[in-house]
Amino acid sequence: MIKIEHLSKSFGRHQVLNNIDLTVTKGEVVVILGPSGSGKTTLLRCVNYLEKPGDGEISIGDFRLNCKHARKKEIHQLRQKTAMVFQQYNLFRHKTALENVMEGLLVVKKLPKEEARNRSIALLEKVGLGAKLDAYPSQLSGGQQQRVGIARALALEPEVILFDEPTSALDPELVGEVLAVIRKIAKEGITMIVVTHEMGFARDVANHVVFMDGGVIVEEGTPAEVFNHPREERTKQFLKRITPELNYSI
Amino acid sequence: MGAPFDISYVFSFLPKLLTTLGTTLLIVACSLLSGVLVGFLIALPRLYKVPVLKTCAEIYISFFRGTPILIQLFLFYYGLPEILKLVSVDVTRTPVLFFVILTYGLHTGAFMSEMIRASVTAVDRGQVEAAYATGMTSFQAFSRIVLPQALGIAIPVFSNLVIALLKDTSLAFTLGVMEMTGKAQTLGSISQHFIETYIALALIYLVISFTIEKLLLVAERRLLRHEERSSPAKRMFRLQKNGSYRRIIAELGPGKGGGGL
Numbered sequence: 001m002i003k004i005e006h007l008s009k010s011f012g013r014h015q016v017l018n019n020i021d022l023t024v025t026k027g028e029v030v031v032i033l034g035p036s037g038s039g040k041t042t043l044l045r046c047v048n049y050l051e052k053p054g055d056g057e058i059s060i061g062d063f064r065l066n067c068k069h070a071r072k073k074e075i076h077q078l079r080q081k082t083a084m085v086f087q088q089y090n091l092f093r094h095k096t097a098l099e100n101v102m103e104g105l106l107v108v109k110k111l112p113k114e115e116a117r118n119r120s121i122a123l124l125e126k127v128g129l130g131a132k133l134d135a136y137p138s139q140l141s142g143g144q145q146q147r148v149g150i151a152r153a154l155a156l157e158p159e160v161i162l163f164d165e166p167t168s169a170l171d172p173e174l175v176g177e178v179l180a181v182i183r184k185i186a187k188e189g190i191t192m193i194v195v196t197h198e199m200g201f202a203r204d205v206a207n208h209v210v211f212m213d214g215g216v217i218v219e220e221g222t223p224a225e226v227f228n229h230p231r232e233e234r235t236k237q238f239l240k241r242i243t244p245e246l247n248y249s250i
Numbered sequence: 251m252g253a254p255f256d257i258s259y260v261f262s263f264l265p266k267l268l269t270t271l272g273t274t275l276l277i278v279a280c281s282l283l284s285g286v287l288v289g290f291l292i293a294l295p296r297l298y299k300v301p302v303l304k305t306c307a308e309i310y311i312s313f314f315r316g317t318p319i320l321i322q323l324f325l326f327y328y329g330l331p332e333i334l335k336l337v338s339v340d341v342t343r344t345p346v347l348f349f350v351i352l353t354y355g356l357h358t359g360a361f362m363s364e365m366i367r368a369s370v371t372a373v374d375r376g377q378v379e380a381a382y383a384t385g386m387t388s389f390q391a392f393s394r395i396v397l398p399q400a401l402g403i404a405i406p407v408f409s410n411l412v413i414a415l416l417k418d419t420s421l422a423f424t425l426g427v428m429e430m431t432g433k434a435q436t437l438g439s440i441s442q443h444f445i446e447t448y449i450a451l452a453l454i455y456l457v458i459s460f461t462i463e464k465l466l467l468v469a470e471r472r473l474l475r476h477e478e479r480s481s482p483a484k485r486m487f488r489l490q491k492n493g494s495y496r497r498i499i500a501e502l503g504p505g506k507g508g509g510g511l
């Protein structure tokens with residue numbers, strides 16, 4: 001179980017996250033929605049300390065981290081329990097697809113080369129890239145690169161995978177293949193926190209939907225609750241703008 | 251001036267000049283080595299934005315970039331012993347070559363540090379974040395992810411620096427070092443065939459520069475093989491495009507704000 005408690009973060013004077021509380025149970029898919037600038041991505045980046053939170057606590061299972069007084073070793077532990085899939089894929093450009101997936105297994109998990117290789121091949125096959133093992137990122141399409149990114153995250157067997165707008169940088173016709181892979185691994189019971197603008201995906205796959213605005217969680221609940229019966233005015237406005245075909249009564 | 255032009259002298263001077271090639275290459279090699287080391291030391295405070303050291307590094311760089319190498323040679327050769335005399339260290343017996351290598355090393359170091367800073371900054375910050383997110387330490391992220399890519403980006407600039415250094419060593423003769431240019435001066439004065447010696451000398455510098463350039467180009471292609479496309483026609487185009495783009499990036503070192511590793 002992942003617990004985020006009274007997490008705050010500000011850039012200079014601008015408060016980006018204000019006292020966020022969020023609990024994610026094991027195997028759950030949490031989707032975070034919200035207008036741009038609402039702090040969704042910052043929240044995600046705080047969970048693996050890519051962004052230093054100003055205050056708050058993050059606990060994953062028995063592991064507990066006080067954000068204000070985090071030591072280097074603790075940050076390192078936290079990062080090993082999480083994995084991230086980036087909007088811009090951020091693959092290691094000088095390494096092949098296979099080497100990208102193997103890197104963490106070799107360097108961080110210290111697995112023997114043969115085992116790391118076999119596991120990485122299996123994962124790349126799972127995301128449908130069994131034929132592209134030796135391709136460099138520059139030789140792959142955006143969708144393929146992102147699927148390598150997902151395989152790289154899966155390889156570390158983290159407690160939670162954080163997806164930061166995984167499809168926003170993709171051409172529309174490539175979005176489907178990436179979402180299909182995320183759907184597939186969601187069904188396997190891997191805990192995920194996903195920031196996305198794909199409403200259809202959020203409705204189908206999420207167990208829990210969180211709507212953020214202005215650095216606070218405005219509303220959360222099951223997809224049915226949030227999409228069909230939003231309670232808050234701001235949620236209604238946002239959903240109406242983004243999915244005009246659904247008629248919300250404001 | 252001197253005797254009438256005779257092309258045969260060019261050929262007879264070549265082997266004579268080549269006897270001092272060793273000295274020239276020794277100066278280049280030692281200066282490069284110390285230059286890379288100094289460059290790293292100077293680049294680090296700028297990359298990590300260490301307050302006071304960063305300013306020191308900037309002053310160092312502007313001194314060595316802003317003054318002629320000839321003046322630097324004179325300052326170090328004539329000035330340093332005087333300063334050291336004040337703290338009663340006697341360096342009058344230290345060979346000239348030491349001062350030459352010291353000056354070229356510090357001089358190249360200033361340019362190397364700019365090269366290192368620019369190429370490290372040119373590796374996109376997202377990959378470092380990905381490395382951290384994977385659980386790597388900052389040392390692992392630097393040595394496994396940033397460094398291999400920065401090397402490839404740095405090579406065009408490095409190539410220019412090595413060639414510039416090779417040509418700059420020709421000034422060491424002003425301090426009386428018997429490297430190739432010094433030897434050429436002597437040969438010229440003895441035989442009075444100045445033009446022929448200089449032609450021979452120019453030929454040797456040209457061949458060495460050309461070889462260095464080609465060798466480093468091979469290294470660059472190898473280090474940047476991940477940026478190549480599969481089809482040959484496209485590959486040519488991409489390499490050229492990438493090459494020039496990287497040169498621009500590495501030379502300008504645009505503030506990508508990714509310096510704070």
